[in-house]
Amino acid sequence: MQEKAIELVNISKHFNDVIANNNVNLTLYKGEILSILGENGSGKTTLMNMLSGIYQPDTGEIYIDGKRATINSPKDAFQYGIGMVHQHFKLVDVFTAEENILLGMGNEKKEEVQRKMQEVIDKYGFEIDYKKKIYNMSVSERQTVEIIKVIVRNANILIFDEPTAVLTPQETEKLFNVLRKMREHNHSIIIITHKLNEVMEISDRVAILRKGEYITTIETSKTNQRELTDFMVGKKVDLKLERLKIEATKPVLEIRDLNVLKDDGTPATKNLNFYLRGGQILGVAGIAGCGQKEMCEALVGLRGYRGNVYHDGKSLVGFTPEQIKSEGIYMSFIPEDRLGIGLAPSLSITDNILLKSYDKKTGDKKKDFWRKIFVDREGARNKAKELIERYKVVTPSTETPVKNLSGGNVQKILVGREIDTDPNVIITAYPVRGLDINSAYMIYDILNEEKAKNTAIMFIGEDLDVLMTFCDKIMVLCHGEIMGIVHTKDTTKEEIGLMMTGALNLVKDIHPFGIARDTWVPYVESSESVKTTKRNVGTKKAKGGKK
Numbered sequence: 001m002q003e004k005a006i007e008l009v010n011i012s013k014h015f016n017d018v019i020a021n022n023n024v025n026l027t028l029y030k031g032e033i034l035s036i037l038g039e040n041g042s043g044k045t046t047l048m049n050m051l052s053g054i055y056q057p058d059t060g061e062i063y064i065d066g067k068r069a070t071i072n073s074p075k076d077a078f079q080y081g082i083g084m085v086h087q088h089f090k091l092v093d094v095f096t097a098e099e100n101i102l103l104g105m106g107n108e109k110k111e112e113v114q115r116k117m118q119e120v121i122d123k124y125g126f127e128i129d130y131k132k133k134i135y136n137m138s139v140s141e142r143q144t145v146e147i148i149k150v151i152v153r154n155a156n157i158l159i160f161d162e163p164t165a166v167l168t169p170q171e172t173e174k175l176f177n178v179l180r181k182m183r184e185h186n187h188s189i190i191i192i193t194h195k196l197n198e199v200m201e202i203s204d205r206v207a208i209l210r211k212g213e214y215i216t217t218i219e220t221s222k223t224n225q226r227e228l229t230d231f232m233v234g235k236k237v238d239l240k241l242e243r244l245k246i247e248a249t250k251p252v253l254e255i256r257d258l259n260v261l262k263d264d265g266t267p268a269t270k271n272l273n274f275y276l277r278g279g280q281i282l283g284v285a286g287i288a289g290c291g292q293k294e295m296c297e298a299l300v301g302l303r304g305y306r307g308n309v310y311h312d313g314k315s316l317v318g319f320t321p322e323q324i325k326s327e328g329i330y331m332s333f334i335p336e337d338r339l340g341i342g343l344a345p346s347l348s349i350t351d352n353i354l355l356k357s358y359d360k361k362t363g364d365k366k367k368d369f370w371r372k373i374f375v376d377r378e379g380a381r382n383k384a385k386e387l388i389e390r391y392k393v394v395t396p397s398t399e400t401p402v403k404n405l406s407g408g409n410v411q412k413i414l415v416g417r418e419i420d421t422d423p424n425v426i427i428t429a430y431p432v433r434g435l436d437i438n439s440a441y442m443i444y445d446i447l448n449e450e451k452a453k454n455t456a457i458m459f460i461g462e463d464l465d466v467l468m469t470f471c472d473k474i475m476v477l478c479h480g481e482i483m484g485i486v487h488t489k490d491t492t493k494e495e496i497g498l499m500m501t502g503a504l505n506l507v508k509d510i511h512p513f514g515i516a517r518d519t520w521v522p523y524v525e526s527s528e529s530v531k532t533t534k535r536n537v538g539t540k541k542a543k544g545g546k547k
Contacts, residue, residue, distance in 0.1 A: 002029040004066060005157055005188035006051065011060035013046055015404075016396045020046040023060070024214045026207055028157070031186045033179060035199045035220070037232050038209035039436040040408025041394025044192045045087065047209070048159045052084035053077040064157075075104070083155030085146045087162045087192075087407045087434060088339060097130040097137070097145045101152055116152045124151075124178045136264055138289040139336060140171060147175075158182065159190045162407065164198060165433050171288075176202050194408075194436050196225040210234055233438050241441070241469045243488075244448050248472070249278035252456040253299070253425055257307040260294040268294035269480040271307070276425065276456035281447065283471030283488070284460040285496055291480035292460050293336060296427050299458075300324070300333045302341070311425070332418035334428040336460075342414045345403035349388070349395065349413055352402055354380045356417050387416035391442070407434040419446055426450060429460040444470060464493050478502040 006028040013021040021043040028034050038044045049055045051062065053074040062069045064080045071077050077084070091100050098117065105113055117130060128144050137145070143163070150158060164172045179189055179202060193199060199206055200220060208215040208231045215231055230236055258272040269291040276282055286292060297303035301321040309316045311329050324331055335341040343352050354375060384398040391412040395405055402410055411434055418426070426447070432440035444466075451457060461467045467474055468488050476483045476499035483499035484506030498504035 002032070004028070004063070005030045007063040007066075008047070008051075009061045009063070011047065011050065011057045011062070013043075013050065013055060013058055018394065018396045019212045021050075021057075022212045024209070024212075026214060026217075028188050028190060030188050031183055032204045033183055033189045033191065033202055035191050035193060035203035035206045036209065037194075037196075037199065037206055037228060039211075039232055040412070040434075040439055041211075041406055042209040042232075042436075043212040044209055045161055045406055048084060048161060048190065048192060051077065051082055052159060053082075078104075078153055078155065081154070081156040082159070083150035083153055083157070084159040085143075085150055085161065085163060087165070089142050089146055091134050091142060091145060093135040094133065096133055097128060097141075097148075100134065100145060101130070101149045105153070113152065117148060120148050120151050124181075125174060138293075140288040147178075156186075157188045157190075159192075161192045162194070162434055163191060164193065164195065165430075172198070194434070194440070196228055196437065199228065200225065208232060229437055232436065241444060241466065242448065243281075243470055243472065244451055246279040246451060246454075248280040249454050251275035252278045252312060254310040255299070255307070256310070258295065258298060258309070259306040260291065260298045260303060262294060267480055269298075269477075272482055274475055274482065274485060276458055278424070278454035278456045279451055280473070281451055281457045281459050281471045282485075283467040283474040284458060284477065285464065285467055285474055285500055286477035287500055288462075290477040292429060292477065295477075296333065296335065296429055296458075296460070297341075299427055300331055302333075329425070330421050330423045331425045331427065332421055332423035334415055334418050334426070334431050336429040336433070338410055338414050339403065343402050343410065346401055348399045348401055349393075350377065350381045350384045350398045352413065353384050353387070353417055356421060383420070387413065387420065391416045392439070408436060408439060411435055412439065415443055415446070419450065423450070424455055426455055426457045428458065430462060431459070432466075433462070464496055468493060468496075476500055478505075481505075482507055 004027055006026075008024055008026040011021055011024045011026075012019075024043070024047060026047070036044050036047075046055060050057050051071065053071045053076050056072060062071060064082075069080055071080065071082075092103070095103075098114070101117060102110065102113055120126065121128060121130075126144050126148060128141060128148065130145075132141075134142060134145070147163075163175060182189060191203065203220045205217055205219055206223065206228060207217045208228070210232060218228075253276040255272055255274050258269055259267065260269045262268045272295065274282070284292060294303060298305040299309060301316070301319050301324050311327070314327070316324060316329075319327075321331075333342075339345045344355060347355070354377070381398050387393070388395060388398065393405070393409045393412050395409060402413060405413070411431070415431055428447075431447075432443050435443065447457060447459070459467070459471055468491075471488055473485055473487050474491065474496060475485045476496055478500060479502065483502065483504065486495070486506070495504065499506065
């Protein structure tokens with residue numbers, strides 16, 4: 001019989017009127033990888049936060065190695081050998097990776113911690129500069145710091161909350177190899193994820209939660225993705241992903257010779273040339289850190305650039321988000337950093353709705369929250385209730401700070417707010433990251449609805465299967481350069497993968513001028529447009545900063 005590492009008995013947790021967990025019973029064995037599945041708001045993260053000492057259960061008991069445990073803080077959890085890598089990073093941005101890892105290490109000497117860090121980096125093949133400031137790191141680098149931090153503290157029970165959400169397929173495989181090595185050394189591992197293919201690949205057993213209650217635990221070898229989905233949702237789910245066939249309109253957004261710098265002054269993108277058509281979804285594939293973030297910020301007016309961006313032929317060079325809106329261009333932006341750029345975490349759902357539209361004046365009282373010199377909070381509150389109902393957001397009320405919501409519910413609020421502005425351009429980076437499969441398909445359906453309205457959509461994704469099935473075209477980036485733009489019906493995953501690594505460059509190798517297999521027509525510049533194109537607005541973020 002397997003030895004128990006953790007046993008949860010009748011664990012319950014309430015947040016006001018919301019029942020996060022209700023009499024949950026769960027067992028983790030030594031030397032196994034257990035996946036926990038459930039829809040957004042099903043109580044997965046709350047349950048793990050009680051194991052890691054962030055929350056304490058209202059009722060129930062926790063047993064570690066067969067002995068009853070009292071975990072009142074993360075420090076207590078580490079004393080029991082429990083470490084958690086959170087979905088929202090617990091790092092100090094102004095500190096280096098090394099300084100973040102040193103925090104909480106007690107009286108242990110710096111030299112000894114550095115030795116342990118280097119051992120972990122060498123042993124598992126992590127690529128990280130631990131002298132680098134956190135705010136200069138990509139999302140994937142920050143994730144790596146979190147993982148190293150837990151391993152250095154000698155945790156033998158590890159909890160991962162959406163660990164692969166910010167990793168490339170190659171990085172995911174490296175992480176899985178690390179987890180397999182840990183399992184071989186009798187470590188016990190819990191993974192919260194919505195990626196069913198990863199569940200089937202890495203886990204020994206799968207536990208299902210639904211609406212805060214424990215449903216069942218199944219051996220992975222005895223189930224399949226369809227059955228797991230039905231257990232999660234409680235009913236049969238149609239997993240068919242549809243690509244709407246719509247005749248695309250003329251280019252709405254044209255990008256010419258776009259050069260953007262990273263915060264450290266190094267190039268993020270190099271001479272990008274592409275366009276977004278109305279009624280068409282342009283997918284963007286690329287390994288994390290290939291300029292996707294900086295490109296998006298430049299397009300929506302949050303970052304300076306060299307080159308030009310045209311909307312219906314009008315140059316937007318130097319425009320802030322406010323100036324873009326004043327031109328009647330409603331450009332929605334769903335960034336990958338949802339609590340850093342997308343939303344204000346300490347503000348309520350209602351206030352985050354207001355941030356986007358408090359000054360919008362269309363004459364429609366249901367959409368405008370501006371009443372002469374006052375802001376209509378009641379109207380915004382009603383809009384928040386409408387979005388909560390439409391997107392099935394689990395929250396105590398409209399006045400709950402968004403930082404208190406689960407990651408998936410935060411994403412639903414962000415997506416709902418942005419789509420509700422009736423945009424004519426949508427720039428979205430990883431919109432279904434952290435969402436359960438049912439919610440993800442809801443987002444796909446909503447984007448298809450916008451596509452049917454002739455909205456131009458850029459969809460940056462990490463799942464090549466989704467990009468190939470859902471998007472009309474795919475633009476592949478490698479080290480900030482376009483390797484090619486291809487129609488999804490004319491390409492393969494293997495070809496996309498080669499372009500992502502730079503092994504294939506369709507722009508240089510096949511088409512001598514433009515972008516291979518795309519119907520892009522070069523922009524014919526007038527003397528005025530040449531003058532505009534040569535304007536250099538620098539590389540610092542434009543005024544008007546946060547969106």
